[in-house]
Amino acid sequence: MKIDKNWFTETNDELGIAFSLKIKQKLFDEQSPYQRIEVYETETFGNLMVIDGYVMLTDRDNFIYHEMMSHPVLFTHDQPERVAIIGGGDCGTLREVLKHKEVKQVWQIDIDELVTRASEKYFPKLCGSNNDPRAAILFGDGIEWIKNAEPDSLDIIIVDSTDPIGPAAGLFTEAFFRDCYKALRTGGILIQQSESPLLHMESIIKPMHDAMRAAGYSDTASLHFFQCSYPSGWWTATMACKKVACKEVTNKEVAHKDSKIWGFRESDADNRCFQTLYYNTATHKAAFAKPEFFRKQLAHFHSDG
Amino acid sequence: MKIDKNWFTETNDELGIAFSLKIKQKLFDEQSPYQRIEVYETETFGNLMVIDGYVMLTDRDNFIYHEMMSHPVLFTHDQPERVAIIGGGDCGTLREVLKHKEVKQVWQIDIDELVTRASEKYFPKLCGSNNDPRAAILFGDGIEWIKNAEPDSLDIIIVDSTDPIGPAAGLFTEAFFRDCYKALRTGGILIQQSESPLLHMESIIKPMHDAMRAAGYSDTASLHFFQCSYPSGWWTATMACKKVACKEVTNKEVAHKDSKIWGFRESDADNRCFQTLYYNTATHKAAFAKPEFFRKQLAHFHSDG
Secondary structure (H helix, E strand, O other): OOOOOOEEEEEEOOOOEEEEEEEEEEEEEEEOOOOEEEEEEEOOOOEEEEEOOEEEEEOOOHHHHHHHHHHHHHOOOOOOOEEEEEEOOOOHHHHHHOOOOOOOEEEEEEOOHHHHHHHHHHOHHHHOOOOOOOEEEEEOOHHHHHHHOOOOOEEEEEEEOOOOOHHHHHHHOHHHHHHHHHHEEEEEEEEEEOOOHHHHHHHHHHHHHHHHHHOOOOEEEEEEEEOOOOHHHEEEEEEEEOHHHOOOOOOHHHOOOOOOOOOOOHHHHHOOOOOOOOOOHHHHHHHOOOOHHHHHHOOOOHHHO | OOOOOOEEEEEEOOOOEEEEEEEEEEEEEEEOOOOEEEEEEEOOOOEEEEEOOEEEEEOOOHHHHHHHHHHHHHOOOOOOOEEEEEEOOOOHHHHHHOOOOOOOEEEEEEOOHHHHHHHHHHOHHHHOOOOOOOEEEEEOOHHHHHHHOOOOOEEEEEEEOOOOOHHHHHHHOHHHHHHHHHHEEEEEEEEEEOOOHHHHHHHHHHHHHHHHHHOOOOEEEEEEEEOOOOHHHEEEEEEEEOHHHOOOOOOHHHOOOOOOOOOOOHHHHHOOOOOOOOOOHHHHHHHOOOOHHHHHHOOOOHHHO
């Protein structure tokens, strides 16, 4: 069986890998001022959104990414009331964040309104909470929005961005992490998608930890999870905390020998009043487990020991 | 960038997905009595072995699979002395098993000698322990070998097979699991590669648990790990124990709320005298974490609760 016009292929020439999904039809193809957005109906993964040739999400496997970008950080913070989502235009992360009753206000700032319009039409389930009165769906430059945010005003910042090329490049810089730091309250947490340990350890993950620490955060940790339609199928999100939030584990039961788990409202997570498909207390803890090579790469942070 | 003759592509038409690696050259292409074996030099993943069009392993990411097929089960068994590997012709699992000093004898039974000959030439690191005096590298039908094995003679059986089509189909049956049960000593453990939770939950993983229980095993559990070059990047191995070995967790510290971790010689694992790249006590425990949908699919086994 050849890869022909019946397949969508994401080719990563530099990484030497490609991933293909068999398609039934193209549903949408528009160029916004920022990027080209396509939506396909696939044979086995439901609808697929592609931005500038790269897979953004599919119906079938987006649940892992969206749950892991939101529930671990929300169940780590003691009282997450004010949340900003930078990027996230498909609204899947927003939907998960709004499942938390403690959350009083969420601002979502994506640069590209067309992503949200396409998601509303082709991924309506992800947009099911867009009318929640706690949600403000804004379109603009997330970097500027964070820079202009009132200092000490946010509990959580979730950076749900595309890869660090194009409009998202500025989100992977120490300057941006400093602006986030300023906008966070004491105890606040920044979490950012941070690509694949197999493919981007040296180029993105390690520099991100270094830049976050340099920007003043007192601790950082990466969460690992499966993401089939992203390169290598192994993805991370990296958390950084402002001062006291990332407290040491006080409950011995949640401490892995080689991987510290940040303060975790475990009984709240266990008694959550909403449905998940991937997330639970077991996968929350497991996500903090550092593979041996990963642990060694970050061993210069003594608090990661 | 198009997928052309400079790429090797594994196409799973039924699953609607394909994975491609950019290649420099083909190094080997022979038909054995059982299957077609190819080896390529890739641009970014080192050498790649392909059997009947399916990726078997690459230099870059085989470490995860081989470590997770061996160290968790060996550090679960109290005293793993006699080990059989069914399949495993590339010898990577054998190498990991032989890192354990407690192991006195390993029989590796692969049906296809050509796999081992190709591995010796193109994956020499994986074959670095082939001359260990504890290792017997046999070529023949693993199903027959297990059927004829002395009852109560093995501590661990590792089924490191290809997908359940072709020569490996018979390894995914209750009859085979019964033969393994007979060959295992009390306390013995069977572990078998069991494909992807995202793609094969209904077709392989759940039926495997059911068949293992039906064959008499007192407990079963799947380990989850990343495997970039296999479909979805998310792979499992499923363990089944004969009577007492899969003891309930006695150490509260290793119990996840939603995922029981089998008896674990944690301090032995922590003080292991060999190098690993993925495996450590944190990833051992994390591998047992059951995602929410996975837990619900297997909820009929009350001991998995």
